Amino acid sequence: MLEYGIVGASGFGSNHAAAVESIDGAEVVAGTARSEESIAPFADEYDATGYTDHREMFEAEELDAVSICTPSGTHAEIAVDAAEAGLHVLCEKPLDVYIDRVDEMIEAADRNGVRLGGIFQRRFTPERWTARRWVEEGRFGDLILADTTVKWYRPQSYYDDHWHGQRDLDGGALIQQAIHFVDLLDWLTGGIERVSAETETVAHEMECEDLAVVSLECKNGARGVIEATTAVRGGEDRVELNGTKGSYNSGTFVLEDEEVEPDLIEPPTGTGLEGQVRDFIEAIREDREPIVNSRDARKAVEVVLASYASAELGRPVDVDEVRELQDHT
Template sequence: MTFRIGIVGIGSVADTHARGIEEIATAELVAGSCRTRTKGEAFATKYGCAWYDDYEVMFVEADLDVALVCTPSGNHLEPARAAAEWGVHVLCEKPLEITTERIDEMISACEHAGVRLGGIFQNRYHPAARTVHEAATSGRFGDLAAVSVSVPWWRPDEYYEDAWQGTRALDGGGALINQSIHGVDMAQWLAGAALDVGPEVNPVAEVFAYTDTLGHDGPEIEVEDTAVLSLRYRDGTLGQVLATTSMYPGLEKRIQIGGRDGSAEIVADEHGEWQFRHERGDETEAPTSSPSADDRSEYGRNVEAFLDAVESDEPYELDGHEARKAVAIVRAAYESAEVGRPVVPN
């Protein structure tokens, strides 16, 4: 079948998704919604689709199969719930929502309506990430010692001016829940594969965190631009998360996993290196995302994986419960920073 997709909220990430959808043989972008006519009509012209100023009208009139929610983070629940009520499957940008309570409402609404709910964490669909995940699943790292992520990025003051980013109401936090949520998800995903904890269990057992606003001092930012987390995973493995928008001019993101039998590092999602105590013939080259085997974007792969799961009625690896885990870790970190003690994600 060909899935009819509508995008709710046509900011910058909607363009990325629109291009990704063009790569999928079983998908068609038929509509987009936003409240601004000039912006909506320009998007519709660019991608040959319809524009609606009301997403609920779009769900009905455009005869959608899937709603791709790309609104500000704290506005994901409402369109997701409305789509479910109209029998439309929901695929939602990161983070799934800004609190676990709102995510649980999304999960409940979709389950009650009998539609699928999925999250977008496109970094999982880089070939380098898949390669390292496969190594973790097969136990190549042995008994784990550490799984860590560093996102030492920079955003200028202008990034936060007159924007929803950096606000508690719509961003839900700062550098940790926005820029670094992909890294948090990657850490728990890789650790979960190595520990084989099962799909319903968050592999992070507790979080201790410090957060502060150190690189921006204007009224335009309400939340942290710097966060440092210590993680303890369920088997005792340790980890760290560095999340910033305060380190000019910004450095490359790094994800590291290692144990008694080997270690791997992914840099900027694209390339990395690994070494194992016991080498195998199929692991002589370091994991890389360039060039990819099919020349598709990670966004296209992420959306296609969701569509494949819907069509086959098979599990989707980033369903609502899985996409919730990273947000649970982030919320535990924010609570820890406030109360000054370790907090268990829930």
């Protein structure tokens, strides 16, 4: 039986716990939250031991793996502690909010011989698996445009919780909301290599941006735009790819000028968060990398941080520059 712990169990960690419990041969045995009061419902639901300190849980329990579901800017410290304790780690997006912290996580996992995966469950849908295969096979022709739009709304109370919207613990709409879609765009196209960004805070009292517009260049020559905001109502989110032979737009496939219904490709371990957690657990058992491994999960963080640097410096930034420009991210 693979014994699993949840760090940050009182929030989205409960979704991770439910996914783990749905998988044969895995069980949630422990979790952490900020207080005894907040961990109690989780402990009761899963018949698990509750803690208020992740290090205490790592020392007391005979765990095989953990999910990290705490505020984004705390991920690296916890992940390094877990790796040093010999635990495999599945970390919520983003891996962390600064690239040196992300690199430290990856180095710790490598040094201790444990698996580190990053959550990007929006990849795990048949339509997106199919779109990626079509890009690889050239069925859309040469990609000309690649765009994503994340037009969401968050009330001021969302940013008054003492971590959302704060740079050291989070960031703004790009790194918290849009990063799922930045990851999709990077994954579907084969990589984003250059960005030019403008960011602004238009509707909230917060340290970081609630509006970002990023022009991008992909490694395959496609160009595109990332639009991200948490300041509008009635907006949508989508990913769109346009090529010389066809297009994909969040579920719709077009070849030449006709919409088609493709034979959809199922993700190998299932869909959504449950599918990604299942892949992570199978990766541990099979001693292989998870589908979204640490270096793969790092790519979207690099694109976002390059965008932050571009906005501050007022010039285009190559994604590969992100480490030397960390002071501007």
